[in-house]
Amino acid sequence: MTIRLTAPLTEETARSLRAGDQVLLSGEVYTARDAAHLRMLECLEKGEPLPFELEGQVIYYAGPTPTPSGRPVGSIGPTTSVRMDAATPTLLAHGLRGMIGKGLRGPAVVEAMKKHGAVYFAAVGGAAALMAACVTSCEVIAWDDLGPESVKRLTLKDLPLVVAVDACGGDAFAQGQAAYLASATNVKE
């Protein structure tokens, strides 16, 4: 079963999702990678406003290729999420509700997700040309000097995602690998 969601997300929605759920995400999300995360932390330390209000929002860890003429966006797939882990608990404490990336998260992020009620989605790493078709608009809203690392507002239409880590700490990577290995053992026997 596929769950259709629209960002921004409520805490209730985030807490209702379970690791392994297939999701089609629409609505508005924001891109931010390494450099933008460092700047967001600096803003919070100095008490300055962020490029967007974090409450309920979803951040997509992505830096697209340049936009070809006649298209809304270039190729856009997820980058490795764990590099954003140092900044993530702080952003979750300020209301961040969801993250889209690829790969594992550290224990501090998972604990903060459980505490604040947030969800981590995995997009298919490397399927960047396919995912471009799920983005209907892309606008740089901050830190243009960072080039591919600037903060962009994206409008999504049915971006295919998997709930990788849920707000109870359920982990689709561990669960999926264990389920496959159990089935592979059964086949051999």
Next chain:
Amino acid sequence: MREIQASAITEAVAELFVTANRELPEDVARAMERARTEEPWAPACGILDILRENADIARRDRMPVCQDTGMAVVFAEVGQEVHIAGDFEAAVHEGVRRAYTEGLLRKSVVGDPLRRVNTGDNTPAVIHTRLVPGDRLTLTAAPKGFGSENMSRLGMLTPAQGVRGVKDFVLETVRIAGANPCPPMVLGVGIGGDFESVAELAKRALTLPVDGSNPDPFYAALERELLEAVNATGIGPQGLGGRTTCLGLRILTMATHIAGLPVAVNVSCHVTRHRTVTL
């Protein structure tokens, strides 16, 4: 002496990087097809189907297969009988600049590792040059994404650790990498040499046909054994479980010191790009 103009090198490099980023190499596409037929786990098949569709869209719409269009790595084999009219390295950098600006590829390079300002045109390239007999110049473009590069490792093993130690090191690298490098991975393994040459061997191994095998039967068997072991970890496509953790593993070796056994694993992904032209 045969003369090659620097401008011809620039044009060749520009074309190689644009095409390499839009069209999955045939060997990688073949390995993906084969992996799909051998994958028994339905969720993993679903992901492999998405990856195949993505590669088709990229080729059709002339878009990069992956948004990480990489750091521009160039392997050059320069014939001793070639005279290059102009500045060789400047010509390569200019080709990269053209490919990444005019070809709408992502600019993913910062000019200084700690002060981190984007150079704006993906230069400089990483250039490995080798002198070879003959009057030809062979250029291989291998744009390298860093999601997988970051998971690469180098170990200075002891001779006593031997082949067992090499196998353990490769599998440990794969387990640490897990879901991070966009599995299914491609693995380039360097064994021997010294500290810096073993890393270059591993990178060079990623430019070999992913479904080929080492000409030395001993290492061909080790390639097969390691590939099988990696595909028994259960990591699977995107780390969500399945057989297809690795599409192919290639080994390159060289002589080493009596006291050492260097090993390097250069981790790459299902978008392992390499494209070669001979001028």
